[in-house]
Amino acid sequence: MNDNHLVIMAGGIGSRFWPLSTPTVPKQFIDIMGVGKTLIQLTADRFADFIPAENVWIVTSKGYKDLVRKQLPEVPESNILLEPCMRNTAPCIAYVSWKIKKKHPNANIVVSPADHIVLKADEFKRVISKGLEFTASSANILTLGIQPSRPETGYGYIKRMSEVVVPEIFKVDSFKEKPDLAKAQTYVEEGVYLWNAGIFLWNVNTIEAAFRQCEPQMSAIFDKLANDFYTEKEQDSIDTHFPTCKAISIDYAIMEHAENIYVFPSDLGWSDVGTWGSLYELSTKDEDQNVVLSDNCRVIECKNCMTHVSDKTKIVVQGLDNCIIAENNGVFLICKKDQEQRIKEFSQLS
Amino acid sequence: MNDNHLVIMAGGIGSRFWPLSTPTVPKQFIDIMGVGKTLIQLTADRFADFIPAENVWIVTSKGYKDLVRKQLPEVPESNILLEPCMRNTAPCIAYVSWKIKKKHPNANIVVSPADHIVLKADEFKRVISKGLEFTASSANILTLGIQPSRPETGYGYIKRMSEVVVPEIFKVDSFKEKPDLAKAQTYVEEGVYLWNAGIFLWNVNTIEAAFRQCEPQMSAIFDKLANDFYTEKEQDSIDTHFPTCKAISIDYAIMEHAENIYVFPSDLGWSDVGTWGSLYELSTKDEDQNVVLSDNCRVIECKNCMTHVSDKTKIVVQGLDNCIIAENNGVFLICKKDQEQRIKEFSQLS
Numbered sequence: 001m002n003d004n005h006l007v008i009m010a011g012g013i014g015s016r017f018w019p020l021s022t023p024t025v026p027k028q029f030i031d032i033m034g035v036g037k038t039l040i041q042l043t044a045d046r047f048a049d050f051i052p053a054e055n056v057w058i059v060t061s062k063g064y065k066d067l068v069r070k071q072l073p074e075v076p077e078s079n080i081l082l083e084p085c086m087r088n089t090a091p092c093i094a095y096v097s098w099k100i101k102k103k104h105p106n107a108n109i110v111v112s113p114a115d116h117i118v119l120k121a122d123e124f125k126r127v128i129s130k131g132l133e134f135t136a137s138s139a140n141i142l143t144l145g146i147q148p149s150r151p152e153t154g155y156g157y158i159k160r161m162s163e164v165v166v167p168e169i170f171k172v173d174s175f176k177e178k179p180d181l182a183k184a185q186t187y188v189e190e191g192v193y194l195w196n197a198g199i200f201l202w203n204v205n206t207i208e209a210a211f212r213q214c215e216p217q218m219s220a221i222f223d224k225l226a227n228d229f230y231t232e233k234e235q236d237s238i239d240t241h242f243p244t245c246k247a248i249s250i251d252y253a254i255m256e257h258a259e260n261i262y263v264f265p266s267d268l269g270w271s272d273v274g275t276w277g278s279l280y281e282l283s284t285k286d287e288d289q290n291v292v293l294s295d296n297c298r299v300i301e302c303k304n305c306m307t308h309v310s311d312k313t314k315i316v317v318q319g320l321d322n323c324i325i326a327e328n329n330g331v332f333l334i335c336k337k338d339q340e341q342r343i344k345e346f347s348q349l350s
Numbered sequence: 351m352n353d354n355h356l357v358i359m360a361g362g363i364g365s366r367f368w369p370l371s372t373p374t375v376p377k378q379f380i381d382i383m384g385v386g387k388t389l390i391q392l393t394a395d396r397f398a399d400f401i402p403a404e405n406v407w408i409v410t411s412k413g414y415k416d417l418v419r420k421q422l423p424e425v426p427e428s429n430i431l432l433e434p435c436m437r438n439t440a441p442c443i444a445y446v447s448w449k450i451k452k453k454h455p456n457a458n459i460v461v462s463p464a465d466h467i468v469l470k471a472d473e474f475k476r477v478i479s480k481g482l483e484f485t486a487s488s489a490n491i492l493t494l495g496i497q498p499s500r501p502e503t504g505y506g507y508i509k510r511m512s513e514v515v516v517p518e519i520f521k522v523d524s525f526k527e528k529p530d531l532a533k534a535q536t537y538v539e540e541g542v543y544l545w546n547a548g549i550f551l552w553n554v555n556t557i558e559a560a561f562r563q564c565e566p567q568m569s570a571i572f573d574k575l576a577n578d579f580y581t582e583k584e585q586d587s588i589d590t591h592f593p594t595c596k597a598i599s600i601d602y603a604i605m606e607h608a609e610n611i612y613v614f615p616s617d618l619g620w621s622d623v624g625t626w627g628s629l630y631e632l633s634t635k636d637e638d639q640n641v642v643l644s645d646n647c648r649v650i651e652c653k654n655c656m657t658h659v660s661d662k663t664k665i666v667v668q669g670l671d672n673c674i675i676a677e678n679n680g681v682f683l684i685c686k687k688d689q690e691q692r693i694k695e696f697s698q699l700s
């Protein structure tokens with residue numbers, strides 16, 4: 001029996017991709033790459049070869065249930081866990097871990113965000129498979145660490161120890177917050193710092209033990225809730241008690257305190273696609289360095305632009321340089337690429 | 351009895367305002383000024399004080415009948431004349447003249463394009479009223495000549511004679527095609543050249559006589575067709591015989607040959623709104639010289655731009671200079687303002 005499980009965390013709101021991403025249909029449910037699949041579909045695809053659909057679990061907000069059902073019809077409805085409110089990643093992971101454990105007491109779990117991109121699918125598969133073997137045979141937590149290609153200030157970093165523990169896997173020295181540029185440059189030079197991709201692997205008993213040690217209060221909440229899992233009372237109980245969990249990330253709650261954390265440095269063509277700029281970097285460019293992510297967009301005499309419009313829109317753009325041109329549902333943004341950090345401000349004007 | 355009549359020529363397709371203007375809903379049926387009224391509504395409004403609705407006649411293409419009915423509900427349905435095909439202005443004017451004459455044998459007529467703009471409404475009313483008096487009391491054709499404010503190469507010109515005939519009215523020396531810039535500059539300097547606004551005034555008997563003299567063949571066609579006017583057979587007969595008229599403008603057919611042509615030089619704030627550039631010139635600008643013709647458009651750190659999007663679209667534009675940003679029905683154009691002569695090329699790309 002395949003006891004490997006995939007948890008996709010799909011509760012984010014992706015506000016930095018407005019107007020494509022909106023609170024109603026956020027980034028993970030959008031074909032942001034212009035490839036014909038949404039980010040959550042691409043995420044599920046990445047694991048489809050080695051984790052069966054009945055072992056795929058989605059944790060998302062109540063409002064996104066229909067989107068998940070529509071975009072991932074192969075995932076059983078009972079595997080879609082609905083948070084009544086946002087409480088960051090730790091309560092989300094506790095909920096799904098307690099739920100999986102009730103039916104699969106020895107499950108090996110890989111946890112992945114719904115809205116990241118991995119370009120090197122084969123290497124990803126190799127790394128995850130090897131990682132799942134590691135967590136199946138040891139009571140350790142494994143994270144993926146991405147070899148940094150630049151002094152990125154938008155990601156957290158993982159500092160690894162020097163000695164290899166098993167081939168390719170290292171013990172974690174410490175987790176580091178998003179650094180400033182100077183610190184990021186040092187990290188890249190020192191060679192033992194990796195980007196924290198937010199992808200975690202563990203046996204369900206390992207993460208449960210970590211929660212019991214680091215978050216006893218939260219563990220007690222889910223111990224009680226577990227009585228109602230897989231019954232008609234589950235959603236009501238979750239709606240009542242999930243909001244009593246404190247909002248805290250898995251990094252703060254567990255990773256920075258537990259001792260048994262390991263990292264698998266990997267080169268995956270990974271990106272969190274966190275900004276228009278990162279999408280631009282990831283995407284194929286034409287000879288004038290334009291990224292055109294929609295068939296119904298014509299770009300003439302433009303340079304360094306990126307366009308992403310919906311199927312309902314036709315657009316001709318002439319003579320622009322260094323611009324983002326994005327449309328979703330009749331809401332349009334045209335701005336200079338270097339102003340994308342102001343997208344929240346722009347979205348409030350529309 | 352008020353025997354003054356207004357003919358609005360509304361058959362154009364306004365291709366230079368794509369994507370706002372399309373063959374399905376061309377420029378004259380669009381609120382291109384962003385004032386809450388379409389150009390044909392503004393045109394009808396300009397005459398509403400002194401020409402009753404039952405004396406307003408619209409000549410348009412068959413495909414635009416519903417648009418006219420909807421936008422000018424006060425005009426009787428039987429006053430809407432439908433051309434089965436485009437034959438330029440002379441057959442259009444012959445048709446409506448023969449038809450008006452059959453019921454109103456002494457009608458005084460002013461002919462106006464549907465898609466021009468006049469900013470000085472009071473002066474326009476004074477000029478037209480005085481012009482109608484002139485054509486009611488003489489067998490002369492009167493045109494409006496606009497005092498040129500710049501050496502415009504996009505308009506035809508009217509050269510007037512020097513001596514005033516009746517106060518403010520001059521005999522026409524000749525009509526001039528659209529000049530090149532050097533010639534246009536000479537025209538403006540010489541002081542006796544006026545822009546041809548395509549607005550004509552005449553008694554129905556005067557224009558009939560001019561047609562009989564200059565276009566006997568076309569006159570014969572409408573003599574025969576007139577038997578069916580105001581009967582159920584009218585449209586069928588028009589559909590059969592109107593296409594046999596040659597395609598020719600009223601300027602070529604009549605104005606350049608007839609002897610009894612006069613001009614009323616006037617300062618009306620007139621424009622044919624022929625291009626995005628002329629709309630930009632006409633419109634109120636913000637402090638950064640932007641023209642924003644839609645409430646649902648926010649312009650930040652832009653200069654010399656003009657925006658015109660439909661009610662269904664919301665748009666935020668940041669950091670552009672000298673651009674046209676236009677949307678209609680999900681079709682979008684963004685281009686540099688100085689490239690607007692390429693709009694046909696752009697429209698063919700979408």
